[in-house]
Amino acid sequence: xxxxxxxxxxxxxxxxxxxxxxxxxxxxxxxxxxxxxxxxxxxxxxxxxxxxxxxxxxxxxxxxxxxxxxxxxxxxxxxxxxxxxxxxxxxxxxxxxxxxxxxxxxxxxxxxxxxxxxxxxxxxxxxxxxxxxxxxxxxxxxxxxxxxxxxxxxxxxxxxxxxxxxxxxxxxxxxxxxxxxxxxxxxxxxxxxxxxxxxxxxxxxxxxxxxxxxxxxxxxxxxxxxxxxxxxxxxxxxxxxxxxxxxxxxxxxxxxxxxxxxxxxxxxxxxxxxxxxxxxxxxxxxxxxxxxxxxxxxxxxxxxxxxxxxxxxxxxxxxxxxxxxxxxxxxxxxxxxxxxxxxxxxxxxxxxxxxxxxxxxxxxxxxxxxxxxxxxxxxxxxxxxxxxxxxxxxxxxxxxxxxxxxxxxxxxxxxxxxxxxxxxxxxxxxxxxxxxxxxxxxxxxxxxxxxxxxxxxxxxxxxxxxxxxxxxxxxxxxxxxxxxxxxxxxxxxxxxxxxxxxxxxxxxxxxxxxxxxxxxxxxxxxxxxxxxxxxxxxxxxxxxxxxxxxxxxxxxxxxxxxxxxxxxxxxxxxxxxxxxxxxxxxxxxxxxxxxxxxxxxxxxxxxxxxxxxxxxxxxxxxxxxxxxxxxxxxxxxxxxxxxxxxxxxxxxxxxxxxxxxxxxxxxxxxxxxxxxxxxxxxxxxxxxxxxxxxxxxxxxxxxxxxxxxxxxxxxxxxxxxxxxxxxxxxxxxxxxxxxxxxxxxxxxxxxxxxxxxxxxxxxxxxxxxxxxxxxxxxxxxxxxxxxxxxxxxxxxxxxxxxxxxxxxxxxxxxxxxxxxxxxxxxxxxxxxxxxxxxxxxxxxxxxxx
Numbered sequence: 038x039x040x041x042x043x044x045x046x047x048x049x050x051x052x053x054x055x056x057x058x059x060x061x062x063x064x065x066x067x068x069x070x071x072x073x074x075x076x077x078x079x080x081x082x083x084x085x086x087x088x089x090x091x092x093x094x095x096x097x098x099x100x101x102x103x104x105x106x107x108x109x110x111x112x113x114x115x116x117x118x119x120x121x122x123x124x125x126x127x128x129x130x131x132x133x134x135x136x137x138x139x140x141x142x143x144x145x146x147x148x149x150x151x152x153x154x155x156x157x158x159x160x161x162x163x164x165x166x167x168x169x170x171x172x173x174x175x176x177x178x179x180x181x182x183x184x185x186x187x188x189x190x191x192x193x194x195x196x197x198x199x200x201x202x203x204x205x206x207x208x209x210x211x212x213x214x215x216x217x218x219x220x221x222x223x224x225x226x227x228x229x230x231x232x233x234x235x236x237x238x239x240x241x242x243x244x245x246x247x248x249x250x251x252x253x254x255x256x257x258x259x260x261x262x263x264x265x266x267x268x269x270x271x272x273x274x275x276x277x278x279x280x281x282x283x284x285x286x287x288x289x290x291x292x293x294x295x296x297x298x299x300x301x302x303x304x305x306x307x308x309x310x311x312x313x314x315x316x317x318x319x320x321x322x323x324x325x326x327x328x329x330x331x332x333x334x335x336x337x338x339x340x341x342x343x344x345x346x347x348x349x350x351x352x353x354x355x356x357x358x359x360x361x362x363x364x365x366x367x368x369x370x371x372x373x374x375x376x377x378x379x380x381x382x383x384x385x386x387x388x389x390x391x392x393x394x395x396x397x398x399x400x401x402x403x404x405x406x407x408x409x410x411x412x413x414x415x416x417x418x419x420x421x422x423x424x425x426x427x428x429x430x431x432x433x434x435x436x437x438x439x440x441x442x443x444x445x446x447x448x449x450x451x452x453x454x455x456x457x458x459x460x461x462x463x464x465x466x467x468x469x470x471x472x473x474x475x476x477x478x479x480x481x482x483x484x485x486x487x488x489x490x491x492x493x494x495x496x497x498x499x500x501x502x503x504x505x506x507x508x509x510x511x512x513x514x515x516x517x518x519x520x521x522x523x524x525x526x527x528x529x530x531x532x533x534x535x536x537x538x539x540x541x542x543x544x545x546x547x548x549x550x551x552x553x554x555x556x557x558x559x560x561x562x563x564x565x566x567x568x569x570x571x572x573x574x575x576x577x578x579x580x581x582x583x584x585x586x587x588x589x590x591x592x593x594x595x596x597x598x599x600x601x602x603x604x605x606x607x608x609x610x611x612x613x614x615x616x617x618x619x620x621x622x623x624x625x626x627x628x629x630x631x632x633x634x635x636x637x638x639x640x641x642x643x644x645x646x647x648x649x650x651x652x653x654x655x656x657x658x659x660x661x662x663x664x665x666x667x668x669x670x671x672x673x674x675x676x677x678x679x680x681x682x683x684x685x686x687x688x689x690x691x692x693x694x695x696x697x698x699x700x701x702x703x704x705x706x707x708x709x710x711x712x713x714x715x716x717x718x719x720x721x722x723x724x725x726x727x728x729x730x731x732x733x734x735x736x737x738x739x740x741x742x743x744x745x746x747x748x749x750x751x752x753x754x755x756x757x758x759x760x761x762x763x764x765x766x767x768x769x770x771x772x773x774x775x776x777x778x779x780x781x782x783x784x785x786x787x788x789x790x791x792x793x794x795x796x797x798x799x800x801x802x803x804x805x806x807x808x809x810x811x812x813x814x815x816x817x818x819x820x821x822x823x824x825x826x827x828x829x830x831x832x833x834x835x836x837x838x839x840x841x842x843x844x845x846x847x848x849x850x851x852x853x854x855x856x857x858x859x860x861x862x863x864x865x866x867x868x869x870x871x872x873x874x875x876x877x878x879x880x881x882x883x884x885x886x
C-alpha cells in the first residue's frame with residue numbers, strides 16, 4: 038500500500054472528494070487537524086487501478102503564492118515607476134498561508150504520490166504547480182498526478198480518480214505571464230497617477246487624501262472605459278424631433294396596426310406633404326400577403342458569461358453574487374463547475390440521465406417526463422455555441438433538489454435557472470405562423486405583422502423568455518379598404534440607456550477583457566474603488582472621479598507632453614471655457630461648447646442630470662470666452678463672449694464682430710436670435726411653423742414685440758411693414774434673377790419656384806413650395822389656375838388636396854372623429870395648424886372653408 042497526498046483548492050472541496058471516495062470503504066474515514074485549523078486532513082483507504090492506496094486529502098485556500106517585486110523595488114519612492122517594467126519579481130508564500138505550506142511539506146515527506154484536485158481551469162492549473170513546488174521541495178521523489186473533474190458527484194470523482202493525467206505546464210505558464218503583466222502595468226501606472234494627482238487635486242470621493250490610491254489595472258480600466266464611453270454618448274446626445282405616419286384598420290376579426298416603411302422623417306415639411314397625399318387618397322390597397330413558419334430556437338448550453346448575464350437580466354443579481362451562489366451550489370454537488378467557457382456538450386455526456394434525475398420535481402418534473410417520452414417528439418440534441426475551453430462542460434444540474442434547508446432565495450433562483458436552461462437546450466424550438474401584410478396608400482408603403490404560436494415546446498419550461506403572439510385580420514392581395522385611423526405623429530430621438538451589468542459583461546467578453554472566472558471581480562473593483570456606481574436597475578454610471586476630473590488630468594499631462602491640435606467633437610467638452618455658474622442646478626458651471634453639427638451653445642456640465650442650455654444665434658462662425666465680466670447680469674461673474682458672425686447670414690446693420698453677454702442683457706443677441714434663429718439641431722432639421730427661439734438664457738423669454746414696428750401680435754420675420762415692400766418687388770410671375778416661374782410665399786413673401794411632383798399618384802403635377810426653413814407654404818399650380826391658393830395663403834385660399842371634402846365627394850377620412858389632426862393618443866397635436874386658413878383648432882383635411 039502506498040501513501041497518496043491529495044490536495045484540493047478549498048476545504049469544502051477536499052471534504053466532498055474525501056466523502057465520495059471513502060464511501061463504502063471497509064474502515065471508513067478519519068479526520069484530523071493540520072497546521073491550519075481551517076484545512077483538515079481526511080484519511081481513508083482506496084484502490085486506484087488495482088493499486089491499494091492510503092489516501093490523505095487536504096486543501097489550500099486558492100492561490101498558495103503571490104507575485105511581487107523584490108524588496109528594493111517595493112516602496113513607492115524607491116524607484117521611478119518606469120523601472121518596474123524590468124525590475125526582478127519573485128513568487129513567495131505570504132505570511133497568512135505559512136501554516137498551509139507547513140502542512141503540505143510534512144504530509145508530502147511521508148507520501149509516494151501527489152494527486153492534484155485543483156479546479157480544472159488555467160487558474161487551478163497554476164495553483165497546482167504552486168502546490169507541486171512546495172511538495173516537491175520537501176520530497177523530490179514524489180510521483181505527481183492530476184485529477185480532472187467537472188462536478189462534485191460520485192460518477193465524476195470516481196472516474197477522475199481512475200483516470201489520472203499529467204499536469205499541464207502551458208496552462209500554468211499562461212497564468213504566470215498574465216500575473217506578471219498585471220503586476221508590472223498595474224503597479225507602474227498606479228504609482229505614477231497616484232503620486233502625480235493626489236497632492237495636486239482635491240478628489241471628492243476620498244476620505245483621506247494621504248491614503249488615497251488611484252489604482253490602475255489592465256482589465257479594470259478598459260472595463261471602466263465602457264461605462265464612461267456610454268455615459269459620454271448619453272451626455273452628448275441631442276434630442277431630434279421626427280415625424281411618422283401611422284395607420285390602423287379595425288375589422289370584426291381585430292385590429293391591424295400598420296407601420297410606415299419609411300420609418301420616420303426629420304423634416305416636418307416633407308412629412309406633412311406625404312401625409313397630405315395619403316389623406317387626399319386614403320384608400321389602402323393590399324400589395325403583399327406573406328405567410329411563413331417561424332421558429333424560435335432554445336439557447337445554447339450555459340457558459341459562465343451567459344449565467345452571469347441571464348441572472349442579471351432575469352433576477353437583477355450582480356455577477357459577483359451570481360458566482361458566489363453558483364460556487365456554493367457546485368461545492369454542495371448540485372451543479373457542475375460554474376467557471377467554464379464551453380457552450381456545447383460533448384457526445385460522451387449522458388444527457389438523458391441528467392434529465393431523468395429531474396422527473397420528480399414538483400414544478401418542472403412533468404416536462405422532464407415529456408422530454409424522455411419518445412412519443413412526444415420533444416427531445417432535440419442541443420446545439421453548440423462554438424466555444425470549448427477543453428476543461429469543463431457547460432453548466433448543468435448534477436443532483437436533484439426541490440429546495441434545501443438553508444438555501445437563500447438567490448440559491449433557489451440560480452439552481453432553477455441552471456435546470457430550466459438545461460431542459461430548454463435539449464428541447465425542440467417553438468413554432469409559430471407569421472403573417473406580414475403590406476399596403477399602399479397614395480404611393481406610401483405600410484406593413485403590419487402578426488404571429489400565432491403553434492407549438493411552445495421549450496418555452497413551456499423556459500418561462501424567462503416569451504414570444505409574443507399578435508393576431509391580425511385576414512387580408513387578400515389586391516384587397517382595398519379605408520383605414521380607420523391615419524395620423525401624423527411626432528416623437529424625439531432618445532439616447533441609449535446606461536450600460537446594464539449584462540451589457541457590460543457582453544462588452545468585456547467581446548473585447549476579451551478578463552476571463553470567465555475574473556470578469557465579475559473586475560466589475561466589483563470598479564464599485565469598491567468608487568470609479569463607478571450601480572443603480573437599482575443594475576445600470577452603471579461613472580463617478581465624479583472618472584468623469585469630472587478629466588480636465589484636471591489633461592492639464593497635468595500638459596506638463597509632460599505638448600498639446601496636440603487634433604480636436605475631436607467631444608474635445609470641446611475638455612477645453613472648458615466657463616461662462617458662468619448654472620442658475621438651474623446651482624452646482625455645475627455653464628461652458629461654451631459646440632454640438633456635433635458645429636453650432637455653438639452654452640450648456641451645463643451637469644448634463645444629463647441638468648439640461649440647462651442656451652443656444653446661440655445660428656450665424657455664429659467663431660466664439661471665444663473672454664476674461665471680461667458683464668457689469669449688469671447677476672449672479673456673477675458672467676464672462677463675455679467674443680463672437681464672429683457669417684456676414685451673409687446676418688441682416689444689414691449688424692457687425693460681424695460682437696462682444697456679447699448670454700446673461701439676458703444683450704439686445705443684439707436677442708435680435709439676432711429673433712431674426713435668424715439659433716443653431717439648435719432640432720430647429721435646423723425643420724420645426725413646425727412659428728417655432729420660436731427662446732433659448733437665450735432660461736428665463737430670457739420673448740416679450741412678443743416686433744423689432745421693426747415695435748408692435749405685438751406678429752413675429753419680426755412676418756412684419757407687414759417689411760413684407761409689403763418685398764411682396765411688391767417679388768410679385769407672381771418670372772423670377773428676375775433665374776427666369777423660373779414663381780409665386781410669393783403667403784407667409785414670408787419669399788419667391789416660391791415651380792417644381793414637379795414625382796410620387797405615384799401625382800407624378801408630373803406642378804407645385805410651388807417655400808424654400809425657407811420653418812416656413813411650410815405649398816400650393817399646386819393647377820389650383821392657382823382654378824382661382825384657388827395654397828396653404829398658408831391669406832384666409833379664403835383653398836388647396837386642391839384631401840383638405841377639400843368636395844373634391845372627393847364625401848367627408849374627410851384623414852383622421853378619426855371629424856378629421857382633427859391628432860396623435861396616436863387621440864389628443865390634438867399642439868403647435869400645428871390648418872394650412873388653408875391658419876386655424877390651430879383643426880387640420881387641413883377638416884377645414885370648413
